[in-house]
Amino acid sequence: MADAALPNQAAAGEGAKPNGRRKKLLGIIAVLVLIAAVIFGAYYLLVSRHYVSTDNAYVGADTASVTPMIAAQVASVAVADTQTVRKGTVLVRLDDSDARIAVAQAEADLARAQRQYGQTSATSTALAAQVEARDADIARARAQLVAAQADYERARLDLERRQRLAPNGAVSGEELSSATNAFATARANLELARAGVAQASSTRGQATGQLAANNALIRGTTAATAPEVLAAQAKLAQAKLDLERTVIRAPIDGVITRRNVQVGQRVAPGTALMLIVPLNQLYVDANFKEGQLDRVKVGQPVTLTSDLYGGDIEYHGRVIGFSGGTGSSFALIPAQNATGNWIKVVQRLPVRVALDPKELQAHPLRVGLSMDAEIDLRSH
CATH class of the missing domain: 1.10.287 (Helix Hairpins)
Structure with missing residues (x-):
């Protein structure tokens, strides 16, 4: 009888060791989770809650449309798409005989x-x-x-x-x-x-x-x-004045885009010949969720990064205004919720951010590029 009990006690001792290690491991994990929660809470209270960010942001610009002021035939076109021009550069010459x-x-x-x-x-x-x-x-x-x-x-x-x-x-x-x-x-x-x-x-x-x-x-x-x-x-x-207007010059510095004028074409006043994008006067429209905007104010600093250059290149700007409505409300076909549709869709409001011209000159951007924007809420 004594000899038969010895194997059972040995088996019980061997089973208690894994259970003890498991409890110890779970305890360590619980401590680590608690530490992580404390660190996350501290980070949120001290840092994270003072910032709001979005990756739904895009570069924009107030482009200049080049249009003739008189009706005439195009004698020559001096620029092409993607060409950089300075203010006053001759773009198009019209026939000046008349x-x-x-x-x-x-x-x-x-x-x-x-x-x-x-x-x-x-x-x-x-x-x-x-x-x-x-x-x-x-x-x-x-x-x-x-x-x-x-x-x-x-x-x-x-x-x-x-x-x-x-x-x-x-x-x-x-x-x-x-x-x-x-x-x-x-x-x-x-x-x-x-x-x-x-x-x-x-x-x-x-x-x-x-x-x-x-x-x-x-x-x-x-x-x-x-x-x-x-x-x-x-x-x-x-x-x-009409004679001077036969020579069409660039109204701003920028890059030529959407050139759609050819030599010999007869143009009428107001005909769009091309667009000029001012690369040193770009801005960013960052679409933030409506729940993120309660503390966002005009003038707060914004840090931005572009997918074009990656996270190593940062741009610095400031909030200069808010759109008059959400992006969906100004869509070509605004969304209309049918009766009985109780699904709430979080709306996004465009926030206009002005960029630093010196940083744009050092690292040029293009209209439509994606950006990540982070607003510092500590500045009021």
């Missing part, structure tokens, strides 16, 4: 307007001289009227005297007849003199009206400020 003709026509119109102003000014001088001449005519007519009035009075008195003497036979019939004729002639001359004064006054009034009308055209103006001259100068300036 524009040059328009400039010549506008210059001729300006010269004509200036000449017409000079002619109008000279006409005023001539009309002023005519008014003075009409004044002299009036003075002469009035002098003739005074003489005719005197002749009329003398003839009237002479006729009255002879008419008083005629009944006594002191005056012959011939003398009476001559006096009557002289009186009639003097009266006619008087009427003629009065008509002459009236005609001279009327002529002077007409000359004065012409002078006033002509002066109204040039009053308060000079050869440089006359309305007709200013209108002609404006047309000339427009023609010269």
Whole structure:
């Protein structure tokens, strides 16, 4: 019996050893898990909770669309896609034949307007001289009227005297007849003199009206400020501007993309010829989950990395604004949840991040590239 119990005790001892090791291992694992939880909690409290990050971010830019301002035929195209250009670089030249003709026509119109102003000014001088001449005519007519009035009075008195003497036979019939004729002639001359004064006054009034009308055209103006001259100068300036617009230049620094213009093509105003992407003025639209944005403020620093260069190259920027709506709300076909659909989809709101131009110059990016963005929430 004693001999039979010894193997059972040995087996029991051997089974207790693995159980003891298992408990010890589980204890070690529990301690490690606890340590990891403490470390994670400490990291979250001290570091992680002060940052929010997303890998749903993309490079964007306010591109410049190159469009002609006039209708013309394309004479030459000086750039190609992917070419880097500086502000003011000649991109496209349009045929300037019509524009040059328009400039010549506008210059001729300006010269004509200036000449017409000079002619109008000279006409005023001539009309002023005519008014003075009409004044002299009036003075002469009035002098003739005074003489005719005197002749009329003398003839009237002479006729009255002879008419008083005629009944006594002191005056012959011939003398009476001559006096009557002289009186009639003097009266006619008087009427003629009065008509002459009236005609001279009327002529002077007409000359004065012409002078006033002509002066109204040039009053308060000079050869440089006359309305007709200013209108002609404006047309000339427009023609010269259209001539300058036959040479299309780059409005900003950047890279040419989507060039769709060819030599010989006739373009209309507003036709999109190409786009220019400003590589030194890029930004990032980072799409954060709505639950991440409660502490995000404008001006907070952002650290970004690009898939193009990897995590070794970091970009630094700042939050400059938030979109007016989520990405799905501005989609071409916005999502519409049907009645009874209780699945809640977490929405993302685009956050605009401005990048450092110096870092962009050192490591250029392109529109549409993927980025990882992390916002430091400790700055308010």
